[in-house]
Amino acid sequence: MVSETAAMRRALRLAASPGFVKGPNPRVGCVLIDNTGAPVGEGWHAGAGHPHAEVAAIADAGARARGSTAVVTLEPCSHTGRTGPCVDALIAAGVRRVVWASTDPNPIAAGGGERLRLAGIDTAAGLLAADADQLNRSWIFAHRSGRPYVTWKFAGSLDGRSAAADGSSRWISSAAARADAHRLRARAGAVLAGIGSVLVDNAQLAARGDAGEPIRYADQPLRVVIGHRQPPVGARIRDDAAPTLRIPTHDPAEVLAALSARGVHDVLLEGGPTVAAAFWRAGLVDEVVAYLAPVLLGSGPSSVADLGVATMAGAQRLDVVAIDVIGQDVDANVRITARPVIS
Ligand code: AOF
Numbered sequence: 013m014v015s016e017t018a019a020m021r022r023a024l025r026l027a028a029s030p031g032f033v034k035g036p037n038p039r040v041g042c043v044l045i046d047n048t049g050a051p052v053g054e055g056w057h058a059g060a061g062h063p064h065a066e067v068a069a070i071a072d073a074g075a076r077a078r079g080s081t082a083v084v085t086l087e088p089c090s091h092t093g094r095t096g097p098c099v100d101a102l103i104a105a106g107v108r109r110v111v112w113a114s115t116d117p118n119p120i121a122a123g124g125g126e127r128l129r130l131a132g133i134d135t136a137a138g139l140l141a142a143d144a145d146q147l148n149r150s151w152i153f154a155h156r157s158g159r160p161y162v163t164w165k166f167a168g169s170l171d172g173r174s175a176a177a178d179g180s181s182r183w184i185s186s187a188a189a190r191a192d193a194h195r196l197r198a199r200a201g202a203v204l205a206g207i208g209s210v211l212v213d214n215a216q217l218a219a220r221g222d223a224g225e226p227i228r229y230a231d232q233p234l235r236v237v238i239g240h241r242q243p244p245v246g247a248r249i250r251d252d253a254a255p256t257l258r259i260p261t262h263d264p265a266e267v268l269a270a271l272s273a274r275g276v277h278d279v280l281l282e283g284g285p286t287v288a289a290a291f292w293r294a295g296l297v298d299e300v301v302a303y304l305a306p307v308l309l310g311s312g313p314s315s316v317a318d319l320g321v322a323t324m325a326g327a328q329r330l331d332v333v334a335i336d337v338i339g340q341d342v343d344a345n346v347r348i349t350a351r352p353v354i355s
């Protein structure tokens with residue numbers, strides 16, 4: 013059993029190895045071991061349209077797959093989607109036992125475990141499931157709730173302002189905090205902002221690397237602008253750094269439905285204050301990441317517009333997940349990660 017756990021750890025590392033792959037599919041890794049616990053093949057899933065992890069591992073093992081145990085981070089699929097069912101591939105390869113971590117929340121693909129058992133294959137579910145669920149947190153959330161996971165990110169001054177009185181906001185947060193925020197963008201399936209803030213800031217909304225270097229187009233999040241106006245020709249949002257989608261509505265639920273339909277399961281909401289308030293008031297913010305900079309502005313727009321709070325009894329409270337200092341010395345900003353208290 014110890015070797016199955018070790019193999020699952022390896023499978024989890026393989027699942028994460030392609031990085032934050034864009035698109036609708038989960039991250040999955042698979043290791044095949046023989047009856048001494050020695051690995052005979054391994055594979056991972058590189059995104060929609062590519063072979064599933066189990067199929068890649070079977071190909072890697074060749075004839076040695078026969079009689080082996082498949083250790084996989086997600087319950088094998090039972091459907092024909094972009095590729096064929098993994099349960100059929102496992103059965104055809106002569107795999108004797110299958111151990112998986114997360115249960116598949118996708119109703120179209122689920123039921124693989126049951127089909128393996130019916131075929132006489134020994135199965136075990138849930139090994140290191142907490143780690144595997146964490147790896148595909150937003151994907152699992154999206155399948156269970158029917159909409160993407162929404163993280164609202166903003167940078168504010170110590171007195172909670174997101175721009176000075178004249179609208180200028182470059183830069184409230186430090187270079188280190190901005191680099192950290194680019195890592196959030198690089199992980200997201202979509203980065204979303206209202207047309208108003210895109211116009212004011214001439215925001216590009218693409219992700220850049222740690223040293224400010226461009227990231228490959230295929231690894232970029234979808235840039236999403238909501239609102240009825242078109243960004244003007246020459247606006248940075250219209251460059252070819254990343255794919256861009258304009259959604260001509262201000263209704264947050266409609267926006268998320270449109271993104272779900274495109275397979276997006278993880279949205280980074282970047283404002284501005286009106287859009288942030290609309291999502292918050294609709295109960296469509298799951299997590300907040302706030303970068304607080306040691307700077308005072310005294311006037312200027314708040315990070316979020318009116319939330320309908322008139323008195324302390326209506327204050328919107330959050331549970332803190334983590335408080336971190338990003339950067340050092342003059343670059344030090346505080347990053348607060350929090351989730352709305354569900355009442
Ligand atoms: C993956 N990779 O390694 C496994 C998956 O459209 P398809 O055919 O690629 O099927 C995607 C579904 O298959 C996915 O939502 C999940 O339920 C299941 N298993 N998916 O992308 C894999 N094992």
Ligand code: ZN
Nearest residue numbers: 064089097098
């Ligand atoms: Zn599959």
